Amino acid sequence: MVLNMRYLSLSKTGIWQFRYQIPETKRELFEGRRELKRSLRTTDISHARMLALEIELSILKQINGNSKTENSSFALGRTQPTITASSKPASAPDTAKLLDMYCEYKANFVSEKTLEGQRAKCRIVLDLLGHKSIRRIRRRDAELVQQQLYHFPSNAKKNEDFKSLSNAEILSLNKQLRRTSLSEGSVKDYMQKVSSFFEWCMQNEYTDVNPFKSLKFRKSARDRDSKNHYSMEHLYTIFSNEGFNKKPFKHTYQYWLPILAYYTGARLNELCQLYTDDIVEVDEVWCIQIRAVREDQRLKNLNSERTVPIHQQLLNLGFIEFVLQKQSGRIFNELSLQRDGYGTLASKWFGRLKKRLGFGNGFDFHSFRHTTATNLKNKQVNVDVAASLLGHSTKSITYDRYGKNHEIELLYDAINKIPELPVLVPKLRF
Structure with missing residues (x-):
């Protein structure tokens, strides 16, 4: 069997991705999904072809078998064949590495634009936290960085005043310059995205708590009032x-x-x-x-x-x-x-x-x-x-x-x- 190259695509970061359209009559075998996406975590085309062929064979076995099988978890990209319970690392990687691992996982389920937006917001928060060990980041840290974001400039990377500065330096400078800062809604979005990252870290046993869960925010307007329509x-x-x-x-x-x-x-x-x-x-x-x-x-x-x-x-x-x-x-x-x-x-x-x-x-x-x-x-x-x-x-x-x-x-x-x-x-x- 020769793999159809249309199942392979190259991400902006040079990582090969596998995408497979599920026939409408077979979607119930894959939890109703229309498409399966998975990062192959390799920049080598030959290796990507081999991995993609394995996934395609797994999908075809499930489709032709016309029933849910143990192959489904592999086809859906949930298995981690190189990590077992006995091989769990003694200490967690640093937060930058964990964020890369999290984004590789998320690449299976969201668009590249959505993923890059989430990565950028998580990176800002982690920078402001000083890249502490993931296990040392607690609730007080989360509340502190939430308050700091209210002073962080919106569209900082597009402002010449903040060019070439680190995120911590941008925050410090903007407290003096007082450029337009992130809105309540934007800060909430940052916190929710970081909370999703910490949930993944918890599920993979890199930390024992999600300090960003259920943070409180002021609701300044009703949902319908925050959206404009044309009169x-x-x-x-x-x-x-x-x-x-x-x-x-x-x-x-x-x-x-x-x-x-x-x-x-x-x-x-x-x-x-x-x-x-x-x-x-x-x-x-x-x-x-x-x-x-x-x-x-x-x-x-x-x-x-x-x-x-x-x-x-x-x-x-x-x-x-x-x-x-x-x-x-x-x-x-x-x-x-x-x-x-x-x-x-x-x-x-x-x-x-x-x-x-x-x-x-x-x-x-x-x-x-x-x-x-x-x-x-x-x-x-x-x-x-x-x-x-x-x-x-x-x-x-x-x-x-x-x-x-x-x-x-x-x-x-x-x-x-x-x-x-x-x-x-x-x-x-x-």
Whole structure:
């Protein structure tokens, strides 16, 4: 058997990664996962091929055996064949080494961008702690570094004042300069990420306590007040600008993405990665299938996979005709695949547009998603139906585990309760 090289990819740090798409009919054998990811922990391609072949064989045995076997833990990347109970180290590695080990483990489950963000935040905290032995870091240390972070500058690496300084030196200097510091929400995020790191250290018996667990934070606003949505006045500003009414669009995504986001509530990358065969008719209703069935498609979580009926106004604007004239392939093929998916260029474009239109911080492309949720709520759409449309969990075992998908007709009626845009958007000429 020859390993298909498409299962191998090289991370930014030069480590080979294994990725395998699980057929939909076999996902129950792998705890419902759509994809298996595992760091091969090697920079050597020959060694990577050998390891990947072993994992692929393990996966195929489980699939062909059609039952859960002891191979599943290996295929899921949970085994540590070189470490046994009798070989547990007498003393823990230093915190820098432990962080590297933790990130290698996390690489199996999160995107590279998410992993690098977590690594950077953990490194700042560990630097401020002075890289003590992991077993010497206690609750008082955690509370102290939490207070220090309130004085740590936001975007420190982008500020010339802090160039080439260590994190401890940055903290000390900013107490004098008083540049904008981390917000309450940012400090909480730092602490949660470090807490996850310490939980892993505990599970692997490198320490006996997680001093960052259950730290207290002030709640300065309700969850719904911390997110901005677009009012009708905001929407008029966006869709009445000359880009939608006078000048021809340089790229078709610049026309369709904001409109699709308003009428579907889909995330930016969910829209950017659509293929023509993701647009289907279900019970005579045109729908968008939000899914990850290809290697270049990804979803935020399991609940994100869904089918969203297409709003009547999208049909009136000619969205189906636009898709059909593409024939096959990606719908917005002018967008290139980058580290974070296909949405990077579109996000930068919209960022420039909203800034030019006078929108400040707190408003971005994701605000369309909050706008859709607000519209559904104001139209008194059942919360479970809204969750199905937006790809959220209902946090109910009855519905999430045992309930099946809503009927398309019910979803179609709900999505069409979203009010029309407050400005007449002309059809895109193509």
